[in-house]
Amino acid sequence: MDNMSFEQHLLDELYYKMIEFFHGDPKRIQHLIKVHSLSRLIGIGEKLDATSLFILEAAAYTHDCGIRPAEEKYGRCDGKLQEQEGPTVAQQMLLELGFENYMIERICYLIGHHHTYTNMDGMDYQILVEADFLVNLYEDDANRHAIQKAYDNIFRTDTGKQIFAQMYGVEE
Template structure:
């Protein structure tokens, strides 16, 4: 079956148009579904300026359409997907604004660390948002949001959400594996897990430090022992330093 957007029977006026080559200014004729064309005058390849990749975050035909996309546009597809995950999680948690805020904070830190550590942002940010869905399930089943129960309950809810969004099965499996981790991390964890772990650890410690400020010595110990990536450690140093107790002035 052909994607309706590619079937010329459904095309409207404007489906064939001209655009100026950004290199030499010559006119290049595009069909609306073409990813790129080469300029006949200067030979440079130009990306179709009117091609809309928004549907790529959910369309089941996306793989056949996007197989020839350049890396920068494929990265944009991942950004679209993580935005849809964020919306789905906010709908799932409803009026639980505390957990929505926590998930958003973890995702924000995960994105900052992930870009520095070159992780897969689609996986990392999906895990960052979805780890909080376990709290709702744990409370409904056990009237408890103890962290271990959250980690037990989160994967099934996350799998359902990601499946409904049309996520790649490999992405679903990795995200569910990451958020189901109930033990202390080992030395052989993959990079995506380490980035997620550092982001969640930072968000948890920040929330705790707002109520119980850290001493400089406590912060030093946390940075040395609790973070798995250099970028996570650096970001934690910056953020947690805001919640440290100031040393008391010595009395003469």
């Protein structure tokens, strides 16, 4: 197995694990699929190197894995609780699958910050947030004001802005 197919195999295994993790919850499974797809598309458009794209894709699959433990512990799953509870769940999953430690650290960092919109350090972080916004605005049926505000305040990548403008009919 060459490097690329090994990495793709890991991502596919993670994808299956996340479907299993959210069993019985098709909305959350659909959400992670959409966030992954848009993350990958933006990452390729922004010419991320192969390792950064791999980390981004893994983070996109796992970014909401804090939802279930937050609901179980606190009866709610707001963004801060997702950030608090997600990294531990993801770390265990990624270790079991054989991800390298430095990758696990970055993926867990992204999970632990994906609802924090200041000091976004790294293109992978920026792209994950943009992809999550693209999906959440639709899933939450956001109004025009919220859509424009998200575009103005969150989107920085050329690819993300282009997709956003096409998807929501916002002028670039």
